Amino acid sequence: MKARTLAAVTAPVLWNNWLLPHLALDRRGRTVANTVAATGYALAFDGRPNWLSGRGLRYGIGCAGVVAAGYAAALLIPPVRRALGDTNDRAPDVGTAEWVAVHIPLGTVYAEELIFRGTLEPLLDREFGRTAGSVAGASVFGLWHVHPARATGDNVWGTVGLTGISGLIFGALYRHTGSAVAPALLHWAVNAGGAMLSRRGRVRRAEVRPPSSVRAEQQTSR
Secondary structure, three states, rough: OOOOHHHHHHHHHHHHHHHHHHHHOOHHHHHHHHEEEEEEEEEEEEOOOOHHHHHHHHHHHHHHHHHHHHHHOOOOOOHHHHHHHOOOOOOOOOOOOHHHHHHHHHHHHHHHHHHHEEEHHHHHHHEEEEEEEEHHHHHHHHHOOHHHHHOOOHHHHHHHHHHHHHHHHHHHHHHOOEEEEEHHHHHHHHHHHHHHHHHHHHHHHHHOOHHHHHHHHHHOOO
């Protein structure tokens, strides 16, 4: 493997799992840092995101619409609503609107799609071919999530596996459209929809709790 390719592979893993955590930034600081780091990474490794692709926009909107419909249907299933209400709040320090409209699209989607689909995977495709490049890029994307999984108490290797599969899907969408905007819109729909539904589930659970349980909890906390 060429030194430049090795650097392109290791830099994202080190950034998200070591350097960024050591900066000890709050959520807003992490969003800014991720945005700047992703832009610098793309410039350093000749990123090709092609954000202005009409084909990518059409596919992205279509995929996002399917995800939105799936989330809407999930709200109609009581066990799903209860499960959403039991999930941990991954951004308790910011409001839902800021989380969905700022931190997810910039700190997560822009950064990850520019680094992985817009820069790393095209480089790996040129170096190893599309099949190997796809698998390698998705694997690095999975490893990118090691520290975030630890920070939220999730199963680390389960998270790596799940996000690696997501990386394969995002990568296939990028290769099919030739644009990072398609996986970016799908990525945003998945994350933003999950964020809104998890908070909605907690609100609904709080609304249906019997007054006696609320009083008991208040007495326990005294």
